[in-house]
Amino acid sequence: MLNVINLSISFYTRNGVTQAVKDLSFSVKKGETLAIVGESGSGKSVSCQTIVGLVPSPPAKVESGAVEWQNSDLLQQNEAQLRRIRGKKISMIFQDPMTSLNPNMRIGTQIVEALLEHSDAGPAQAKQRAIEALKEVGIENAEQRFKAFPHQFSGGMRQRVMIAMALVTQPDIVIADEPTTALDVTIQAQILELLAGLQKKHQLAIIFISHDLAVVRNIADHVIVMKSGTVVESGSPQQLFEQPKHPYTKKLIDAIPSGAKPQSRDSHAENLIEIKNLSTHFHTRHGAFWKPVKSVTVAADNINISLKKGEILGLVGESGSGKSTLGRSIVRLVKPSKGEIRFAGKNLLQLSPRQMQAIRPHIQMVFQDPYASLNPRMTVYDALAEPVCLHTSIGKAELPGYIAKLLDDVGMPEAAQNKYPHEFSGGQRQRIAIARALACSPQVIIADEPVSALDVTIQEQILALLLKLNAQRGISILFISHDLSVVRYLCDRVAVMEKGRIVEINACEQVFRQPAHAYTKSLLAAIP
Amino acid sequence: MTLVSPLGDSVNHQTKKPQGHSLWHDARLRLQRNKLAMFGLLFLICLVVIALLTPWIAPYNYDSQNLALGASPPSSKHWFGTDTLGRDQLTRVLFGSRISLMVGFIATSVALIIGVLWGTIAGFSGGKVDAIMMRIVDILYALPFAIFIILLTVIFGRSLLLLFLAIGAVEWMTMARIMRGQTLAIKRQEYVEAALTMGLSRWQIIRRYLIPNALGPIIVYTTLTIPSVILLESFLSFLGLGIQPPQSSWGSLISAGGETMEEYPWLLIFPGITLALTLFSLNFLGDGLRDALDPQSAKD
Structure with missing residues (x-):
């Protein structure tokens, strides 16, 4: 149906020429799913965007190759011809439905707009078809939701709208x-599941781009593995998983966290942080200021949990379950409504800001997005020196040595210290963020989704680093994640949160082998 | 100061002494490589030096009149010509630059310091503090500027100091609003939260995290404020606040020149060109500073 033949794409920038895609060939047939897998920067998105002419040129230039579709070469089409194909015959679904839908337009209007552009349907007919499409992707009350704005949907619902x-x-x-x-x-x-169902119904050809081999395994008919612009291996998912030929494919498969953490820890270790009856409510005011409407969101509801010395405690749940709120309550980034957080014999919630400063070096935090958690205007040296100067007695003379050692501990070269955060990749930045958290030798690290923004191979490295720090320094880690396989790989105990409550807490293997709560079971069933 | 610093120099510096490798140090190196910005800086420095030396280097006295001469076009004796009272225009431009540059820089600095601090504190504190601080700004905004100035003159009489205060009192409000908007956006960034969990004090966060990351728009707005302040001064002088003839400023020379533009164009052209060149230099320097202070902009 669609044939890509020897496609090569280069980017021409001031810093020289980068070859993004080299000699890529593949074909998709009706009703078939082709998966393209690779790390960020492997050229998987660029090649697909080229098919529909969405890559800005310059800087990009197609060096050679052809995209055959219905007896014509898409690469030779002009913009007007492409626009007739794009959206009508070849559609795209993007990663982030929040940024790919226009936030100022009702979703119905956006769908109708696509229809009016690409078919001879009149406005009334278009509306009818749009509502049908919304129903088809499982949106309830489609007639009413037709008039809603993108922000009124949850992430999953928005993605459904995008698919519709x-x-x-x-x-x-x-x-x-x-x-x-x-x-x-x-x-x-x-x-x-929705995509698979729709594919069957409409005999769609799907090109599925992903960095996650585990997701691809169940849905693809054919898989291409890309690395730095070239195809390193292709075949059926069974072939690839059972007999990977290329070392890179093996690496990708090995990087999928699987199995449990080997050694089991002494469960009688003393409690380092104890949380008792913690509740966090968010009060929001809306409406006019003379007639405010107050509403309360319960982010954490009567939580009792403890973090033992030297353990890695996993905290899992979907977004909105309150797991981040709990982590942030401990470092007082959010203020709980009631309850206690005890650390070193003190209730952290009753400390004055000054007293809290003395505790802060012992409890450090690593954030989800390594692109946002480092000050872009500070060199790595300054970023690391800041907590050291603030909380330790290390003098000016010893500081450079100490920072070089910190960087070494997280596997970064000494030369990194004079650079700015934007000069590093996501994984390297996360290492720097971890180094910063380590700077004043904390007893506890709260890691809020520290690997969910990273590629799977990088993710494995960061997890290994966390395990090493836990083993060597005995640092306790509260690991917040929505990814159960990562948690199983890393954690000693797991707490499962749903709608602000902890529904289950137990040893890691216990939770995975014999989940007690229905919600835990549904989470486990959803692992790809 | 060299216009272009050799690359090797900065490389040596890196390996020798990592401590000095701060944002400001890097910014200086990057600024030095930007020729247009360095030209702007050089021009401004020359202008300031000349303004400072004016009493000694000016060819005539600023109030000496030669009514017999009247308005004469540029000549070897009077490079910029003379005005209707026979005063040397070059001398008046030179003396005018003292007032205009002083107003431009001091009033803008006052506005910058008050505005940035006010906006940052309001934005960072949030809640009631923010609401109260910004409502004060709204109320001051609503006061008609001219009435405000006239009131000041009536109460305090006229003085140069009052001129700075009056201009500063008007210009800082926009600066505060811009800075508050920036602060609101930046304080939600994870790196500010990371700084909080590290135990930095509010003042340290403001100084090291909020202000450096908000510099881009602030610098651009500052370079826009300086010329508007210089022109504002002529309006205030017209109202009777600030300077009076025979003293001169660029603003007053330009407005006087504008009235006689058809008969004596040189009275408008020369102060106009001087002001325009100053503004160009300021814009080049401002753009250069904005790029230099952003480590993510192109490396060279």
């Missing part, structure tokens, strides 16, 4: 660029 929009013009091919990466695992499972 992509399918309403009855395309032959759908290019899905990491469509489930931004979603929770249970939602991810729903979306994948």
Whole structure:
């Protein structure tokens, strides 16, 4: 149906020429799913965007190759011809449905707009078809939701809207660029199921771009593994998983966290942090200021949990379950409504800001997005020196040595210290963020989704680093994640949160082998 | 000061002494490589030096009139010509630059310091503090500027100091609003939260995290404020606040020149060109500073 033949793409920038894609060939047939897997920067998105002419040129230039579709070469088409194909015959679904839907337009209007552009349907007919499309992707009350704005939907629902929009013009091919990466695992499972169902019904060809081999395994008919612009291996998913030929494919498969943490820890260790009856409510005011409407969101509801010395405690749940709120309460980034957080014999919630400063070096935090958690205007040296100067007695003379050692501990070269955060990749930045958390030798690290923004191979390295720090320095880690396989790989105990409550807490293997709560079971069932 | 610093120099510096490798140090190196910005800086420095030396280097006295001469076009004796009272225009431009530059820089600095601090504190504190501080700004905004100035003159009489105060009192409010907007956006960034969990004090966070990351728009707005302040001064002088003839400023020379533009164009052209060149230099320097202070901009 669609044949890509020897496609090569280069980027021409001031710093020279970068070859993004080299000699890429693949084909997709009707009703088939082709998966393209690779790390960020491997050229998987660029090649698919080139098919529909969405890569800005310059700087990009197609060096050679052809994209055959219905007896014509898409690369030779001009913009007007491409626009007729794009959205009508070949649709795209993007990673982040919040940024790919226009926030100022009702979703119905956006879908109708696509229809009016690409079919001869009149406004009334278009509206009818749009509502049908919304129903088809499982949106309840489609007639009413038709008038809603994108922000009124949850992430999973927005992705459904995006899929409805992509399918309403009855395309032959759908290019899905990491469509489930931004979603929770249970939602991810729903979306994948939806896509598979729609594919069967409409005989769609799907090109599925992902960095996650585990997701691809169940849905693809054919898989291409890309690395730095070239195809290193291709084949059926069974072939690839059972007999990977290329070392890079092996590496990708090994990087999927699997199995449990080997050694079991002494469960009688003393409690380092004890949380008792903690509740956090968020009060929001809306409406006019003379007639405010107050509403309360319960983010954490009567939580009792403890973190033992030297253990890694996993905290899992979907977004909105209150797991981040709990982590942030401990470092007082959010203020709980009632309860106690005891650390070193003190209730952290009753300390004055000054007393809290004395505790802060012992409890450090690592954030989700390594691109946002480092000050872009500070060199790595300054970023690391800041907590050291603030909390330790290390003098000016010893400081450079200490920082070089810190960087070494997290596997970064000494030369990194004079650079700015933007000069590093996501994984390197996360290492720097971890080094900063380590700077004043904390007893506890609260890691809020520290690997969910990273590629799977990088993710494995960061997890290994956390394990090493836990083993060598005995640092306790509260590991907040929505990814159960990562938690199983890393944690000693797991607490499962749903809607602000802890529904289950137990030893890691116990939770995975014999989940007690229905919600835990549904989470486990959703693992791809 | 060299216009272009050799690359090797900065490389040596890196390996020798990592401590000095701060944002400001890097910014200086990057600024030095930006020729246009360095030209702007050089021009401004020359202008300031000349303004400082004016009493000694000016060819004539600023109030000496030669009514017999009247308005004469540029000549070898009077490079910029003379005005209707026979005063040397070059001398008046030179003396005018003292007032205009002083107003431009001091009033803008006052506005910058008050505005940035006010906006940052309001934005960072949030809640009631923010609401009260910004409502004060709103109320001051609503006061008609001219009435405000006239009131000041009536109460305090006229003085140069009052001129700075009056201009500063108006210009800082926009600065505060811009800075508050920036602060609101930046304080939600994870790196500010990371700084909080590290135990930095509010003042340290403001100084090291909020202000450096908000510099881009602030610098651009500052370079826009200086010329508007210089022109504002002529309006205030017209109202009777600030300087009076025979003293001169660029603003007053330009407005006087504008009235006689058709008969004596040189009275408008020369102060106009001087002001325009100053503004160009300021814009080049401002753009250069903005790029230099952003480590993510192109490396060279």
